[in-house]
Amino acid sequence: MTLSRIAPYLQATPLTAILAAFLVLPIATIVMVSFWDYDSIQIFPAFVFTNYEESLTSPVTWSTYLNTLKYTVIVWAVTLLIGFWVAYYLAFHIRSATMQMVLFLVCTIPFLTSNIIRMISWIPFLGRNGLLNQTLMTMGLIDRPLEFLLFSDFAVVLAMVHLYTLFMVTPIFNTLMRIDRALIEAARDAGANGFQILTNVIIPLAKPGIAIGSIFVVTLVMGDFITVRFMSGGQSASVGLMMANQIALLQYPAAAANAVILLVLVLLLVGAILRIVNIRKEL
């Protein structure tokens, strides 16, 4: 009796310990260090607000956050659009479960290639003399290479969409699969056309999946630094990149302050999304 009462505590201990050691403690450290001081060589324990002050009063911070939010919104919208239709196609138009599995696997296989390699492989494709420009020129569609394809916001968004769409597809596919097919027949019986079924039944019922996918995409984009650096050719900034630069220059307290701000922002965004759904119920 008593053993069964303490059993859940024992069972939860490893998870708690790992999260405490590798999540809570590090974040606490970040918060602590964000109040430390530093010069070009070293960081010292202190309690100063300069890191926050510098961050929050600097127009760079603001424009960087704005830029990051811009990426977030665009990538979110595009992945949602693509992710929804792909999930919809798999869930409603593919009838055999085996075929669904196969096509789903087909979508996941590219994710087995290292992210970095996948990203840099866009460069020969999109470059000035890349595959795409050359094809378009051979076909006579353009007479000068399109410059915006690479080292631009377009390239950043493209690569992020490429990297993150699956995070949208999976949860939406999951919720769509759980929609009782009778509901769709009931809607059709009530005279709804395809579009009305979509807007009145499927989308409302897919909301939890959309929310979970959105959480993934939003957090991934907000924290990204490598894609932005590679694909913008170093020409654009993101919060992650700013932090990475600060870390590179050993400006840990400034990076930590930025990290805290980023964390707060991400938590706010996720909190807002979570108001719409209860994830635990959706599992």
Next chain:
Amino acid sequence: AQNPITLRQFGTGVSNLNAIAEKCKADLGITLQMTALDSDAVSQRVVTQANSFDIADIEYWICKKVFAAGTLQPMDVKKIKYYDQIVPIFTTGKLTPTSTIAQGTAPSTVGFVEGPESKTFAKAPTEWMTLIPTIYNADTLGIRPDLVGRPIKNWKDILDPAFKGKTSILNIPSIGIMDAAMICESAGIIKYGDKGNMTKAEIDVTIDFLIKTKKAGQFRAFWKTFDESVNLMASGEVVIQSMWSPAVAAVRSKGIPCVYQPLEEGYRAWGGGLGIAKHLKGAQLDAAYEYINWYLSGWVGAYLNRQGYYSAVLSTAEKNMSPDEWAFWMLGQPAKTDILSPEGKVMYTAGAVRDGGSFEQRMGAVACWNSVMDEDRYMVRRWNEFIAA
């Protein structure tokens, strides 16, 4: 086979070569475990993970930042066999007794500390050396002669509207700012008191100018790593950009014309060196010295020279190179036979001349070194602003 000790060395991919580790194992029996990182990670490792390495292969400008962290120990020059033969740039700072010390974080200014426990850099050579120089070079603009279509003479040529959207500079603040300074000065935007140690006002002028240029669309990209610069150039994304000499060689090795263009204002130089971790002692410390002495003893020097870099002790390197190689690489003379890379691939055919002339011409025309300024923190902030603009 003599020494069963393992040393963990890390540094950038430029000099952290497996060939060196293999040769070291063969010659000394010391096992070198090499880890190659990008320059950001290198400086972080040195500062934050003191016990994760035995030998750090770092750049001099980073040394200025990281040595104060106390994770490296100064080396006793008495134990360095070839100390006297090290190129004087690293000791006195002057290539020849008459040359001036270039602006920026010249290696000699951070090359020595005052004592075995000290973290203060000494003004003149002492017995305690921070880093043993490994490789160094003087950088300039690389160009695609087939695509620029005009002679390039000055750093400011990168601003030519004809190259709009086809230029690039380096996005490592401490290095990029020096490129920018060379450009600004050349274009007559500003005359610096000391490029290597700008005032806030000078930083502002420089960055504002960069931002303006960026917004006008002059740059195609900013590169951070060796390969990025190679790919930018090789794929024709840019036709003129600041570059490293082996990167130019790499482009050329793909059969693409690329020239490392000497400029009137001179070069921006850089150098790297080996530092010994604080925690090393006893047999390991001895092995580290043994390794460093071997490093300077010629084989490595020749190996590095053959890549277009320069090595610290020229005399020992010369003995490990053929006269023709020496003449080609160090004296700037036309090659009499085909010049091979260390891997044995033909890099230059007979008759070729290396860009930039002889060692003296090159290293004698250094206008500045990569540097860490007093206003570093401010500069980095403004640099980020430039990137974010």
Next chain:
Amino acid sequence: MNSERRGPGFYVLTAFFVLFVLFLYGPMTTIFILSFQGPNGGLTFPMNGVSLRWFENLLFEQQAVGDFGGAFSRSLMLGIMTMLTTVVVSLLAGLAFRRRFLGAGPLFYLAIASLIVPSILISLGIGLAFNVFGLEPAWYSSGFGAHLTWTLPFGLLIMFAVFNRFNPAYEEAARDLGATPWQTFAHVVLPIILPSLIGVGLFGFTLSYDEFARTLMTSGSFNTLPLEIYGMTTNVTTPVLYALGTVTTVFSMAVILLALAVIAVLRKRRARRLAG
């Protein structure tokens, strides 16, 4: 749903899906094709001949810089460690969450937080914490922990899904038949959820094997494979990089296909045993 006839929507969406797949595979095929560059080929088109030079170079020759083999074996080890730990810890936690216990809510949200805190922040935090506490980061300590903060929440969520669908009557039946709690677990619960556990394991392995941002500041002296690849991108200008991409992809695909094949064979064998 009219079961036989396909509307125009089907064809439009099929086209869309095909485009999406092409989009996904486009860069991969670039890598794949370029990895067969000729000996003098570069990282970009056009192809400069066709050869297996770069695979040879990758697999049988020493690279100028770096230690691909070491990085690969470290990533493999780390992946396996992460996989095993993820399976065990999320299984235990999943079991814990089946009952009510004090702090269940906060622990759940902590796990969710672990999922949504940007990777670079975790990496920075762990790096800093090790620094502040004077510990030595290494791929098998701090790196391992950093990976767990990424794989455990996924594992836990999967276990939630599994146990939400697990019929407790199985356990009661076992108890009724005289099984001790341990026997119930070993002979009933475990075999029934085993497929999901394998799924958690494979998932954990893949996540860890390809994790970059969280490893960046936590791997200590030696590189994991993604870091090594990242390092390679900074100094390798030959298609050996793409050869590496092709090889790692083929490797992961082989692992998955093998797993699928094993499952298929087991199934067939059972079917045969039944028929026989």
Next chain:
Amino acid sequence: MTKAAEIELIEVTKRYGPALAVDAVSLKIPAGTYCCLLGPSGCGKTTTLRMIAGHESVSSGDIRLGPAVVTDLAPAKRGTAMMFQSYALFPHLDIVDNVAFSLKMAGVAKPARRGRAMEMLKLVQMDHLAERRPAQLSGGQQQRVALARALITDPQVLLLDEPLSALDPFLKIKVRQELKKLQLQLGISFIHVTHSQEEAMALSDLVVVMNGGRIEQAAAPREVFNRPSTAFVARFMGDHNVLAGRVSRVAEGNATFEVPGGASFTVPDTEGLEAGAPVEIAVRTDRIRLGDGAAPGCGLTGLVQNIEYHGQKVQVALAAPGVDEFAVQVPETAFFAAPLAIGDAVPLAWTAQDVHLLKPSPAA
């Protein structure tokens, strides 16, 4: 509401790949009929209903509703409305919006459609819970909302797939009375799928017994119960004993047949019978007397296998050579006046009029 219309299936067939789910079914359901499709699991009831509704395409054959052939029309264009097995209420909409859904689809303005929906909810006495979500309702309440949602489209035919199966037995009886009342009130046809013969008998004007994708019998419940056309129907409806054997002799006005064990029985009918042909008869369990005195070929002696108390009746199951199952219903009082025990040998008798000759099954 005077829209009631006749519905007709003409050789309707449904194939799933090589499998025949519904096999050339023809059926005419007059306007205003309560029709039950009855049969064991997998016999094709749901498929038939869904083809009428338009949710399943017809492989061959035609469906007529009133004068129009609706075989290829969209579900909402047919004048049918469907109530789904587990009700299929939209979980994200409250009750009024569920009921108003079809009006919304048709573009009716919000106040108007909610007004109409409230009327329908009043009809099924659910107006007081209009604001709730489906998850907050009991099974019976959900059922009524689903009904309201189906009826708001003013259909000529309402199709119901096992509408009572989710309810507990107590509620089932109440709700089926409501269904019947509503059908009478609206005057339209209901087609109701069930696999409970009790439900089918209690509700319908027309019982359609299906088996293996074919119709075994389509008739009024009383006809089906009293004159099951095949052995399958007799067994499925219950309360019938089926005896099967081969005809040994055909005389004027009657015939005799033998079961494998040797006993022989009389059939007071000779239609289609000839010596040596297989034959099946049914005798209702409540028409059998305990005790001696059977006319020749109208009785047997069985061993009691099982005794079940059914309230007013006691059902005694017996076995005899060649007759595996034979049940007798004895009125409660009579049984307890002279109780039987398992293992007792009991003589049984019936009259020749109670023997009902069965036809071979079309599905066979």
Next chain:
Amino acid sequence: MTKAAEIELIEVTKRYGPALAVDAVSLKIPAGTYCCLLGPSGCGKTTTLRMIAGHESVSSGDIRLGPAVVTDLAPAKRGTAMMFQSYALFPHLDIVDNVAFSLKMAGVAKPARRGRAMEMLKLVQMDHLAERRPAQLSGGQQQRVALARALITDPQVLLLDEPLSALDPFLKIKVRQELKKLQLQLGISFIHVTHSQEEAMALSDLVVVMNGGRIEQAAAPREVFNRPSTAFVARFMGDHNVLAGRVSRVAEGNATFEVPGGASFTVPDTEGLEAGAPVEIAVRTDRIRLGDGAAPGCGLTGLVQNIEYHGQKVQVALAAPGVDEFAVQVPETAFFAAPLAIGDAVPLAWTAQDVHLLKPSPAA
């Protein structure tokens, strides 16, 4: 197997937080009894069964099995075995291993335990499918395997939670006969939870009718059906009409009461009755005659609300002032000789002996 033992619940209570699921239930089940726990959804049947099995702790009270108090014993130590509602067969084990599971847990060697398991499978006639997995069996087959698995532990009492609910109606009837046969053969007690009164009556020696966590009546099926102790039992068992009102007059040997609408009825019993007190009576639906000639207080006139064909009987539902529901069962032949239609006014009569006085419900 002569291990049959008496089972006794003594004031057994189960609380879930503040809610009472089972409220001080006391019950004695003699050895070798087939006992059915019957009641509507949520009345506490499953909870009671699970407390007996040991899968649910007892909040207060005691459970005795034979001479031993088993309240705090582990499930496997009690001498009970449970068959779960959806059978809970282990999906990863084949049929033999499922049945042999308890022996494996006890450490019996493989050949021995598989041998015993095959014996049990033979008992339930499932030995030919021993190698299959549960998913490859039909509902009825699974049910038999579950039975074998429970019986292999040689229990004194077998507990069954709605063992027939997953089966289709046709199969239900066959399988319940098998259950009964097995219980007789083994001689142990079966406690069987159901919410079908028909199932309970057909199977049990002892019917326990529960409502709101309490026992309304525990008696032989015939007793429960003929003399339901409360209005709840009468309604739940069906085939009873309940009339409720207040006593207006108590005379010798009988009393009179009035329903709210004004009609008054006679009760041939006065036990516990006094003027002004509430009173309820039950009259069986098959004891009511159609037509005039009712003795005073033994009849009413109702309007026909609904007519249901039940095969041998036709059930007519009527309403009268103060009497919402009143049903009459008319034999089929009689009904169709003079059919009624909905809306007809029909006089009804019964005899005073058919009136059964009900007691107030303990749950109220």
